[in-house]
Amino acid sequence: MKLEVVVLPVADIDRSKSFYSALGWRLDADIVADDGFRVVQLTPPGSSCSVIFGSGVSSAAPGSVEGLHLVVSDIEAARAELAHSDVAVSEIFHDAGGVFHHAGTKDRLPGPDPARASYGSFVSFTDPDGNSWTVQEITERLPGR
Known part of the structure; x- marks a missing residue:
């Protein structure tokens, strides 16, 4: 599937x-x-x-979707492109736990992952209704992916 x-x-x-x-x-x-x-x-x-x-496509409240992810190979270029498109995009961040980002802004630390580990750096933005998107930098996929 x-x-x-x-x-x-x-x-x-x-x-x-x-x-x-x-x-x-x-x-x-x-x-x-x-x-x-x-x-x-x-x-x-x-x-x-x-x-x-x-x-007539969805009965969900406008703006109620959270956690959609887009994947890029260069988080800095992706952030610059979003900002150039007049999107209110967050600064680059990584999570204090280092595994995945927490919901909302909990445990966000400024800047890319210090080791620049694949899967470790993010930016976020919302669409005009508030549906939230996270952009995640993946430079090397985990085995089998």
């Missing part, structure tokens, strides 16, 4: 479409049915998994 689509609950479909398009995400579909059902699908560059949002 492969993860194909993540559904995002949003309040303003066109605002969300503009936000993700401005990040350079590919617009795969924007389909409107006669009954007002609308599906917008976008895919991050290089990803096999897309996001979908629209009207």
